[in-house]
Amino acid sequence: MGRAEERQARQRGARRAARKRPSGGKRTGIRRFFTWKKILGTFFAFCLLGMLGFVVLYLVVDIPKGNAAAKMQSNVYKYSNGDVIARTGDVNREIVDLDKVPTEVQKTFVAAENKSFYKDEGIDFKGTARGVLNTVTGKGKQGGSTITQQYVKNYYLSQDQTVSRKLKELVISLKVDREKSKDDILAGYINTSYYGRGAYGIQAAAQAYYSVDAKDLSVQQGAYLAALLQAPSQYDYSSATPTGRKLVKARWNYVLDNMVEEDWLDSGKRAELKFPKPHDPKAPPGREGQIGYLVEEAKREVLRNSNLSEAEFEAGGYTITLNIDPDKQKQLEKAVDAKLNDKLDRKKSKADARVQAGAASVDPKTGKVLAMYGGEDYVKHYTNNATRRDYQSASTFKPLILAAALENGSKTQQGLPITASTVYDGTSKRPVKGGDVAFAPPNEDDVNYGDVTVQKAMNKSVNSVFAQMGVDVGMPKVMETAGKLGMDVKGLPAVPAQTLGSMGASPLEMAGVYATLDNHGKKVTPALVGSVEHKDRTVDLPDPIGDQVVQRGTADSITSVLTGVVDDGTGRAVRNPSQDVAGKTGTSDDNKSAWFTGYTPKLVTSVGLFGEGDKGKQVSMKGAGGFPRINGSGFPADIWAAYTFDAMGSPSSFDLDTNMGAAIAPVPDPSSSAPKDPSSTPTKPEDDDEPTKKPTNTPTPTKSSTTPTPTPTPTRTTPMPTTDPNPTDTDGPPDDPEDGLFGRD
Structure with missing residues (x-):
C-alpha cells in the first residue's frame, strides 16, 4: 500500500471514530444553561404570559368617564419677587358635531394622523410597542398612535409618558373602537385636541387661525389645522421660525398628498390649492403691554427646555417664576418710552410708524x-x-x-x-x-x-x-x-x-x-424662566x-x-x-x-x-x-x-x-x-x-x-x-x- 492509500485510510478511520463518539456527553460552561430548546421555550412562555396578562388587563380596565375638561387648570406666571404677572388656562373650546365639519376637512385629519383609521381596530400595535420601548429605555415620547389612541389619551387619560398609561390607552382604545362609531371617535378627537393659540377643538381653532366657523373651513385650511396638531407652537405660521414655516408647509403638503392617494381629493383640485396663511393672532384679555411678550416667551422656553408636551403644559397646574426683576422691567420700559416712543409720531409719520424696538437685559x-x-x-x-x-x-x-x-x-x-x-x-x-x-x-x-x-x-x-x-x-x-x-x-x-x-x-x-x-x-x-413647579x-x-x-x-x-x-x-x-x-x-x-x-x-x-x-x-x-x-x-x-x-x-x-x-x-x-x-x-x-x-x-x-x-x-x-x-x-x-x-x- 502506497503512502497516499495509507493517508486516506487514516482519514476514513478518523471519520468513523468521530461518528461513533457518544453525542450525549456532558456539556460544560454556558452551554449547560442555553440551548435552542430552552430559548424557544422561554420565548413562548413570555408570549403566553403577555397574552394572559393582556387578557386580564382587558377584563379589569373599563372605559372611564371623560375627565379632560375637569382637569383643566390655570398656569400662573410670576415675577422674580413672587408678584403674579398673569394667569392662563381658561378653556377655549366649543364642541361641534361632526356633520358641522365639511367632509373633506374631516378627511384631512385622517390623512395627517392615521390613514387606516376607517379600517383598523383602534390601535397600532407596532407604534405602541415602539412607544413603550422608548419610554422604558428613556429615548423620548412615542409616535405612531392611531386617532382612537390619541382621542383616548386626550379625553379619558392624561398626557403622562408612562408604561402603565400606554397599556391602559391600548386596552381602552380597543374597547372604545368596539363601542363607538368611527364618526364619534373622529368627532371626539378633533374636538379635544389642542391647536395652539389657546384653542381646544376645531371650532376654536377655526376662529383663532382663520376667523371662521368650523363649517366654513376650506380643505386647505383644514389641512393646515391638521398639520398643526403635530407641533402647535412650532407650526404657528405667524410666529414660526423659517425652519418651522418650512416644516409646516411640508406637513401640509403631506396631508393633501395622502388625501389624493386615498381618493379623498381630486388630484386636479389638489394641484390648484395654495398654502393658506393664517391670520395674525389676537391677544387674549390681560396680555396688554409687555405681559403678553413675557408670558408667551416664558411658555416657549419651558417647552424648549423640558420634556413637557404642549398639551401637558396647557392642561395647567404649573407655577412659572420668571427671572424678570419688576423694577428693572419698569426702568427698561421707561427708557424706551422716553428715548424713542415719545420722540416719534406714529400716527402722522409713516417713517416713525415703521420703527419697532426690542431689548433684553x-x-x-x-x-x-x-x-x-x-x-x-x-x-x-x-x-x-x-x-x-x-x-x-x-x-x-x-x-x-x-x-x-x-x-x-x-x-x-x-x-x-x-x-x-x-x-x-x-x-x-x-x-x-x-x-x-x-x-x-x-x-x-x-x-x-x-x-x-x-x-x-x-x-x-x-x-x-x-x-x-x-x-x-x-x-x-x-x-x-x-x-x-x-x-x-x-x-x-x-x-x-x-x-x-x-x-x-x-x-x-x-x-x-x-x-x-x-x-x-x-x-x-x-x-427668562427661573423655575417651574x-x-x-x-x-x-x-x-x-x-x-x-x-x-x-x-x-x-x-x-x-x-x-x-x-x-x-x-x-x-x-x-x-x-x-x-x-x-x-x-x-x-x-x-x-x-x-x-x-x-x-x-x-x-x-x-x-x-x-x-x-x-x-x-x-x-x-x-x-x-x-x-x-x-x-x-x-x-x-x-x-x-x-x-x-x-x-x-x-x-x-x-x-x-x-x-x-x-x-x-x-x-x-x-x-x-x-x-x-x-x-x-x-x-x-x-x-x-x-x-x-x-x-x-x-x-x-x-x-x-x-x-x-x-x-x-x-x-x-x-x-x-x-x-x-x-x-x-x-x-x-x-x-x-x-x-x-x-x-
Whole structure:
C-alpha cells in the first residue's frame, strides 16, 4: 500500500471514530444553561404570559368617564419677587358635531394622523410597542398612535409618558373602537385636541387661525389645522421660525398628498390649492403691554427646555417664576418710552410708524433675563421684537471676528499676529485678499481710513478691515467661534459677507453673546424662566451658565477693545465718568436695523430697532424721528444708557486679565462725577475723529504670541498711544458731526 492509500485510510478511520463518539456527553460552561430548546421555550412562555396578562388587563380596565375638561387648570406666571404677572388656562373650546365639519376637512385629519383609521381596530400595535420601548429605555415620547389612541389619551387619560398609561390607552382604545362609531371617535378627537393659540377643538381653532366657523373651513385650511396638531407652537405660521414655516408647509403638503392617494381629493383640485396663511393672532384679555411678550416667551422656553408636551403644559397646574426683576422691567420700559416712543409720531409719520424696538437685559454672572421689551404692546404687535431673529445683526458681529482671531492665534497675510494694535488697510471698497470669492465692501459713507489699527477699526466700525480679518482668520473659524459664544449659525455659509453681520439675530441672542464675553468667556445662555413647579411632577431646567467656550484672555481682550468703542468711537453717546462701559453699535444695509449692545460688569443689554412695514415686510427706517438715518449710536444707544445707568446700581469696574486693547480711558467731566443719562442731542466729535492726512510715522504692530497671553494678575491697560495712525480721507466725506444720533456704525 502506497503512502497516499495509507493517508486516506487514516482519514476514513478518523471519520468513523468521530461518528461513533457518544453525542450525549456532558456539556460544560454556558452551554449547560442555553440551548435552542430552552430559548424557544422561554420565548413562548413570555408570549403566553403577555397574552394572559393582556387578557386580564382587558377584563379589569373599563372605559372611564371623560375627565379632560375637569382637569383643566390655570398656569400662573410670576415675577422674580413672587408678584403674579398673569394667569392662563381658561378653556377655549366649543364642541361641534361632526356633520358641522365639511367632509373633506374631516378627511384631512385622517390623512395627517392615521390613514387606516376607517379600517383598523383602534390601535397600532407596532407604534405602541415602539412607544413603550422608548419610554422604558428613556429615548423620548412615542409616535405612531392611531386617532382612537390619541382621542383616548386626550379625553379619558392624561398626557403622562408612562408604561402603565400606554397599556391602559391600548386596552381602552380597543374597547372604545368596539363601542363607538368611527364618526364619534373622529368627532371626539378633533374636538379635544389642542391647536395652539389657546384653542381646544376645531371650532376654536377655526376662529383663532382663520376667523371662521368650523363649517366654513376650506380643505386647505383644514389641512393646515391638521398639520398643526403635530407641533402647535412650532407650526404657528405667524410666529414660526423659517425652519418651522418650512416644516409646516411640508406637513401640509403631506396631508393633501395622502388625501389624493386615498381618493379623498381630486388630484386636479389638489394641484390648484395654495398654502393658506393664517391670520395674525389676537391677544387674549390681560396680555396688554409687555405681559403678553413675557408670558408667551416664558411658555416657549419651558417647552424648549423640558420634556413637557404642549398639551401637558396647557392642561395647567404649573407655577412659572420668571427671572424678570419688576423694577428693572419698569426702568427698561421707561427708557424706551422716553428715548424713542415719545420722540416719534406714529400716527402722522409713516417713517416713525415703521420703527419697532426690542431689548433684553441679562445678568452676566447668572444668565438671568432681568428685563425684556418686546414691542409697543402685545395686543397691537404680536411679534416679540426681543426674540425675533429676522433682522441682520450688522456691526455688532465685528467683535466676534476679532475674538476668533485671538482664540485661534491667527495672523495677517504678512504673517503678523492679529491683535488690537495690528495695522490694516482701511480703504473703502478695498478687495479682500486671499478669499475664495471676490469681496470688496464699502465703509459707512464710503469713508477711507488708510492704515488703521484694529482698535481704531473697531472704534470706527471699518468694514474693509474686518472683511479682510475674517478671511485671514478663516471664515469657518469665525463662524465656529460665533457659535460657541451663543449665535445661532447652523446652516449658514462661511463666506466673507458674514463679516458685515448679514446673519439674523435677536436682542436676546446678542445679549447672551456679549454676556459670555462679560463673563470672561464662560458661556451664558439667557434664561427668562427661573423655575417651574407642579404638584405632581418636577420640571428641571438647564443651568444658564455653561462651560468655558473661549479663553479668558480672549474674552477680556475683546471687552478691553470694546471700551475703546465707547471712549473714542461710535459708542461715545454712552460714555460715563463713573462707570466702565464696553459696547458696539451696528446699522444694517439700507438702515433696516440699528443696534447697540453694551455692558458693564453687572449688566448686559442689547437694544435693537427694526424697520417693519405692512405684513411684516422689512423696510428702511430712514427719515424716522426727522433724521436722515437711524444708527446704533442714536436711539438704541440712548435707550441703553437711560436704562443701564438707572438700573445698574453702584458703579463698578471691569476686572480684565489682558494686556491688549484700549481699556478704560478716563472721561473728563468737570460738571459732575455722578452717572449721567446721555442726551439725544447731537454732539460734535473730537478732532482726532476727523479723517486727516496720513501720518508719516506708522507704529509697528505689537508683538503677539499665537494665542492671547493673559498677564499674571488682572490688570487694566492704558489707552491706545496717541501716535496711532489716524484715518486717511482720500475720497470720502469726513465723519458726520452729528454722530450722537446718526453717526458712523
